[in-house]
Amino acid sequence: MFTGLSAFPLTPLNDDRFDEQAYTGLVTRLVEAGVDSVGALGSTGSYAYLDREERGRVARAAVRSAGEVPVIVGIGALRTSLVRALAEDAQEAGAAAVMLAPVSYQQLTDEEVFGLYEEVTADLSVPLVVYDNPGTTHFTFSNGLYARIAELPNVAAIKIPPVPLDPSAARERVGAIREAVPDHVSIGISGDSAAATGLNSGCQAWYSVVGGTVPDTVLPLARAALNGDSAAAVAESERLKPLWEMFAAHGSLRVTAAIAEHLGLVAPHCLPRPVLGLSNADRERVARLAEELHLA
């Protein structure tokens, strides 16, 4: 389950309520495109903004729409007891795996983050993905902490932040993590602009933001890299560079939401306020890119 393209759909809102119909449409597109797994309630799925009841509805809708495709459900929250409750809800909904980021308000210590994973994994019946996203959690994992957490029961994968774009630095980075954690723990890349480099450097999975909305656009990159054609993967990533530049300027969530809104897959203003999405000028740029890059 922790190889290939894991596609992370938005959780679209409509007038501040979960838009289940649009969400079902997004997940169905992913299944039809042939993604390897669906990542429900990732950062792209706005998990941190939704309450427990909403998150239960999203998880159930994802599993129902994904059919045979495994669904990984995000269970991150600030408080350990809520994380444990969300883990139960996700498993009851039929999640094939759960994914946990050390969300913080007070800056967390290594011991606190280890304790969080220790408590949560002790109760699990499904595998867990360690979700390392320093840009949103403001916590930085060391390789030593990866190693300690990877020894816990049910830890099956690590979703790492973008690797350096220099290929040898990327290989060194992925190689060091590979040495630190047991072989049964998959290493996957996130940060779409670093996907080709990450996959070419030994990452086994790509946890993709834009792939959750336009899977046909990113599958050639994923397939090329995983089939060993690193040059083709890099070429595909180069082709999508204007998109990566917009991601860097505005955040991948806002740009991906604008793509989904432009393509009519979700209602306008689908993000949870206070997040506003793009300006009108940037939305026009997204519309042009959607055509030029054949986003689908």
Place this chain on the structure above:
Amino acid sequence: MFTGLSAFPLTPLNDDRFDEQAYTGLVTRLVEAGVDSVGALGSTGSYAYLDREERGRVARAAVRSAGEVPVIVGIGALRTSLVRALAEDAQEAGAAAVMLAPVSYQQLTDEEVFGLYEEVTADLSVPLVVYDNPGTTHFTFSNGLYARIAELPNVAAIKIPPVPLDPSAARERVGAIREAVPDHVSIGISGDSAAATGLNSGCQAWYSVVGGTVPDTVLPLARAALNGDSAAAVAESERLKPLWEMFAAHGSLRVTAAIAEHLGLVAPHCLPRPVLGLSNADRERVARLAEELHLA
């Protein structure tokens, strides 16, 4: 209401549940000590870790215990609609004011933060404190954004992060904010180690972490500074330096919780996991400091 010592009590948990009895005791101590206001559900009150129902209970308990002392209630949350609901709850509970930090998961833009305050202040019947805490929100206000938000209805105060410890740099910093916002908007200092410098530089209030647990310890500093005896305020702050050093090393929340636990004001392990509190060695240091510095 936005002058003098605003004391921020912990929201103690006992076995992961709100310990209302201990909380009532903490607030009662503040009233008896003569603080100028009580800051319920600040960062020190773990607001970000509590759900809406818990936060309603805390707000009601604070107002009930505070008697004539005004209670400022924190309403921060990631999603605007939840912030608005929390603002309603706080007002129904009898809050004299509310306090709002731009909590983030996705990094917020200036426009998004302005929009948050615009939406929330439009509905309010009580004054609002703009809560600027970049260490936890990971958002940095410019003076220009302070100025725009200060023009919104009901904005009555700004709680600023620590000023530089150099007195002239601190005066420059507070003076620049003072010039940016209307006179009716109070400027208050947070970061206990910067309180003397902040008050001596023109801040009108001190939003205090440790003052919410040991008010008698910090009132002399606040009174000296607000009476114009800046040297006495600095001397008091110097006296408490070993405490500020522990705050810098471990975070003021963990140290203050250890003080409250040591003094028997709350049950052991009163913080929301995954936050663990101090190690045993550091708790022994806290116990020694409590005696040496006469924390009370």
